[in-house]
Structure formats: structure tokens, C-alpha cells
Amino acid sequence: MSTLNDIAQFKQVSPMSGILRMERMPHIWCPGCGIGSEVNSFAEAIRRSGIDQDKLTVISGIGCTGRVAGYSNFDSIHTTHGRAIPVATGMHLANPKLKVVVFSGEGDLSGIGGNHLIHAARRNMDMVVICNNNFTYGMTGGQVTPTTPGGAIASTTPYGNYEYPFSLPFLADAAGATYVARWTSVHARNVTQAIEEALARKGFSFIEIISPCTTLYLRRNRLGDGVDWLQYFQENTVIKHGCDTRETAIDYQGKIVIGKFVDKQKPTYLESVDKRYVQVVGDDYQLYGKTVPEREAEEKAEQERIAARRAAALAEPEAGA
Amino acid sequence: MFFNNLKPLHGNVYVNETWCKGCGFCVQFCPTNVLDISPGYNAKGYHPPYAKTPERCHNCLYCQMICPEFAIFVKGDDECVKGETNQ
Ligand SMILES: Cc1ncc(C[n+]2csc(CCOP(=O)(O)OP(=O)(O)O)c2C)c(N)n1
Ligand code: SF4
Ligand code: SF4
Ligand code: SF4
Ligand SMILES: [Mg+2]
Numbered sequence: 001m002s003t004l005n006d007i008a009q010f011k012q013v014s015p016m017s018g019i020l021r022m023e024r025m026p027h028i029w030c031p032g033c034g035i036g037s038e039v040n041s042f043a044e045a046i047r048r049s050g051i052d053q054d055k056l057t058v059i060s061g062i063g064c065t066g067r068v069a070g071y072s073n074f075d076s077i078h079t080t081h082g083r084a085i086p087v088a089t090g091m092h093l094a095n096p097k098l099k100v101v102v103f104s105g106e107g108d109l110s111g112i113g114g115n116h117l118i119h120a121a122r123r124n125m126d127m128v129v130i131c132n133n134n135f136t137y138g139m140t141g142g143q144v145t146p147t148t149p150g151g152a153i154a155s156t157t158p159y160g161n162y163e164y165p166f167s168l169p170f171l172a173d174a175a176g177a178t179y180v181a182r183w184t185s186v187h188a189r190n191v192t193q194a195i196e197e198a199l200a201r202k203g204f205s206f207i208e209i210i211s212p213c214t215t216l217y218l219r220r221n222r223l224g225d226g227v228d229w230l231q232y233f234q235e236n237t238v239i240k241h242g243c244d245t246r247e248t249a250i251d252y253q254g255k256i257v258i259g260k261f262v263d264k265q266k267p268t269y270l271e272s273v274d275k276r277y278v279q280v281v282g283d284d285y286q287l288y289g290k291t292v293p294e295r296e297a298e299e300k301a302e303q304e305r306i307a308a309r310r311a312a313a314l315a316e317p318e319a320g321a
Numbered sequence: 322m323f324f325n326n327l328k329p330l331h332g333n334v335y336v337n338e339t340w341c342k343g344c345g346f347c348v349q350f351c352p353t354n355v356l357d358i359s360p361g362y363n364a365k366g367y368h369p370p371y372a373k374t375p376e377r378c379h380n381c382l383y384c385q386m387i388c389p390e391f392a393i394f395v396k397g398d399d400e401c402v403k404g405e406t407n408q
Contacts (some may be wrong), residue, residue, distance in 0.1 A: 002333070003338050003369075010337045020391065025340060025391065026390060029343065031367070032342075032344040036389025037346070040385065040387070192386075223343075227344070227346065230346065230387075277404075
């Protein structure tokens with residue numbers, strides 16, 4: 001064991017160098033906040049996936065979770081509140097060779113940005129959405145969000161929440177998402193695996209990660225600190241892969257169903273565009289200046305490069321080991 | 322404990338005390354209880370962790386994965402090879 005308090009040296013040898021903008025550390029998140037743990041999983045998933053990091057784009061909305069875009073050392077955009085998915089959609093359609101990842105909070109994605117979420121899922125738009133669900137609008141002082149469990153105290157529901165909450169996996173599934181999973185921030189390896197799977201597939205992938213907001217949700221509800229809540233996750237989660245998403249509702253301090261609920265193939269938005277226009281225009285149809293077979297050949301070549309990089313990454317010891 | 326006579330791996334933990342916010346995740350969730358909270362403070366007034374029983378670290382990397390501050394990482398001993406057995 002060593003302490004490594006020489007910050008310049010720590011920044012260099014840390015496995016997060018290259019992944020995070022180290023010059024911006026330490027970050028603004030509170031002690032015991034779960035967002036940082038998720039970022040570790042995100043980093044490891046990127047490393048293992050073999051995707052070209054120059055073609056990765058991270059897009060966030062506003063909120064504590066929205067800070068992820070600013071801290072990650074990839075091309076990234078910190079968009080306006082709720083608009084991460086439309087910006088991601090635009091990025092993807094302008095340049096489909098980019099791997100587009102949205103990393104934002106549940107208030108941002110399912111509250112003000114809820115309409116964008118359902119329509120991107122409906123279109124099976126090719127992107128990965130990572131949603132940090134901390135049951136509150138963290139950055140603005142702990143108001144009630146669309147996922148705050150019934151009875152929980154928020155700054156806007158001081159006597160307990162009386163609204164019906166969303167179950168985000170059910171919402172994403174019903175809207176048409178082709179990959180839907182839920183984990184908690186203590187399930188670091190499962191989160192890593194889920195993000196890795198989502199990065200490797202095509203279509204709309206939605207990963208909900210339930211995590212502690214120590215300063216607002218936990219303190220206001222007198223639920224202890226971050227460690228207490230990670231222990232609550234360990235003791236009160238039930239893994240049910242393939243579970244009907246109608247059965248994933250969360251009650252205040254009740255059992256939480258986690259796992260991979262949906263993983264299916266369906267043509268993506270751009271594949272559907274191609275299919276329709278080949279029918280209408282014929283084989284001469286071009287998009288981005290290329291015919292469908294030309295683009296398919298390019299994509300196959302990229303998949304081979306990804307597979308080679310992934311094999312090399314997996315042959316190396318895990319990050320830091 | 323270790324299948325097929327597998328040699329246990331060993332890791333070395335590195336802590337950046339300056340960035341640590343004392344959440345206790347690494348201490349609480351290390352499967353072999355390597356870490357403990359140190360009595361000393363860092364400049365922000367938090368108690369960073371220290372390796373109380375460093376020989377028990379099996380390089381599982383969980384503390385590194387769960388640390389929300391990116392303040393801890395683990396490096397495996399060079400002489401420990403994954404999958405090596407005692408024979
Ligand atoms: C158009 C607009 N409305 C409201 C706000 C205020 N605002 C900033 S962050 C935020 C809530 C973010 O909550 P969530 O997405 O759950 O992220 P968290 O902070 O919990 O990670 C709100 C309402 C804003 N910045 N812009
Ligand atoms: S307010 Fe809540 S969500 Fe925001 S950084 Fe603090 S603990 Fe995390
Ligand atoms: S790598 Fe694993 S065993 Fe070693 S200190 Fe971290 S959590 Fe404990
Ligand atoms: S997990 Fe990180 S921030 Fe939390 S006590 Fe350990 S070293 Fe400090
Ligand atoms: Mg939130």
C-alpha cells in the first residue's frame with residue numbers, strides 16, 4: 001500500500017488518465033454520491049469494448065449527472081436541460097460513424113426531456129442512454145422527479161410524495177427500446193457489462209443506474225449515508241433477467257428488481273430509412289453520398305477493427321492490474 | 322478456497338489522499354477487508370483510507386471501481402500471473 005499524494009504523478013499513472021479531463025479533478029460531486037462510481041464502470045466498458053475512442057461522443061443534459069460530459073476526455077457536449085437526446089440524435093444522423101452515448105440524470109431524461117426519450121426509443125435510434133436515477137433533482141436542491149417513490153420527502157413534497165412515479169425500464173420498453181437494463185451503483189461489474197453490451201450493439205439501449213444522492217435524497221429522508229444506501233442496494237435488489245418490465249415498479253425503500261430486461265433486434269432508424277428508400281428509389285439510392293452496400297462494407301471493416309482492438313484490450317490485464 | 326490450486330493474486334493499493342472525500346465505500350466493500358479509515362485528516366477534513374492488511378489484497382479492483390473520487394487504484398504484482406497454479 002502506498003499513498004500517492006503527488007497529484008501530477010497520480011494523474012499520470014491513474015487508470016482514468018486519458019478517460020477523464022484530469023485537470024478538472026477533483027470534481028464537484030458530494031461525498032458518497034454514486035455518479036463517480038458509474039463513471040469508473042463507463043471507463044472500463046469503453047476500454048473493453050474496443051470502439052475507436054476518437055469516434056466516441058458523450059452527451060449530457062444539465063444536472064449533477066450532466067457533469068459527466070464535461071469531465072470525460074472524449075468529444076463531448078454539455079447540452080441544455082433535457083436536450084441531450086435530441087442533440088445525440090442530430091450527432092448520429094449528421095455522422096453515423098460516431099458512437100453516441102448520452103449520460104444524464106433521470107430528471108433531465110424523463111422529466112423535462114421525457115418526450116425526447118420516448119421518441120428516440122420509438123425510432124430505435126442508434127445510441128446508448130445511461131440514466132443515473134437518484135430519485136431527485138440533485139443539482140437544484142432536491143425537488144420531486146418523475147421517479148421519486150411514493151411517500152418520499154423532497155423539497156417540493158415536504159409531507160411525502162403523492163405522485164405516481166415512472167418505472168423507467170417500463171417506459172423505455174413500452175416506447176420501443178431494444179435494450180433495457182437496470183442496475184444500481186454498487187453493481188459495478190454488472191454496470192460495466194451492461195454498458196459494454198450496449199456499446200457493441202445497434203439500436204436504442206437504455207441503462208438505468210440507481211444511485212445515492214447523499215446530500216438531498218438521503219439526508220432529507222433520513223436514510224443515512226452513501227454506505228448505508230449501497231448496503232440497502234445489496235440487500236434489497238432482486239436480479240430478474242428478462243423480467244416483464246411492468247413488474248419493475250419501485251416502492252419507497254422496497255425491493256428493487258434489477259437485471260437485463262430487454263435485448264432484442266429490430267431495424268434501427270437509419271436501417272428503416274434505407275429500406276424504405278431502396279424500395280422507392282431502387283439500388284441507386286444514396287445517403288451520405290454512398291449506396292447501402294457501400295456503407296455496409298465500411299461498417300463491416302470498422303467492426304473488424306473493433307474486434308481486433310477488443311481482443312487486444314481483453315488480453316491486457318484489467319485497467320490498473 | 323482457491324480452485325485447482327490456483328495461486329492467489331496480490332495487488333498494491335495506491336490512495337490519493339488529497340482527492341478522497343471519505344465516503345468509506347472502499348473500506349466497507351473490500352471483500353477481504355484490506356482497508357480501514359485512517360485517523361488522520363486530509364486538507365478538506367476527510368479521513369482517507371489506508372491499507373491495514375495489505376497482504377490480503379487480491380487485486381480484485383473493486384475499491385478502484387467503486388471509488389467515486391477516482392482517488393484509489395490497484396496495481397497487480399508483476400510476479401503474480403492470472404491462472405498460475407502452485408504446482
Ligand atoms: C430549462 C431549464 N429548466 C430548469 C433548469 C434547472 N435545473 C438544472 S439541473 C435540474 C435538475 C437535474 O436533475 P437530474 O436530471 O435528476 O440530475 P441530478 O442533478 O439529479 O443528477 C434543473 C431542474 C435548467 N437548468 N434549465
Ligand atoms: S447533490 Fe446529490 S446528485 Fe448532486 S453531487 Fe451531491 S449527492 Fe450527487
Ligand atoms: S483490490 Fe480488492 S482486495 Fe484489494 S483492496 Fe481493493 S477491494 Fe480490497
Ligand atoms: S472510496 Fe474513494 S473517496 Fe471513498 S473513502 Fe475510499 S478512497 Fe476515499
Ligand atoms: Mg436526479
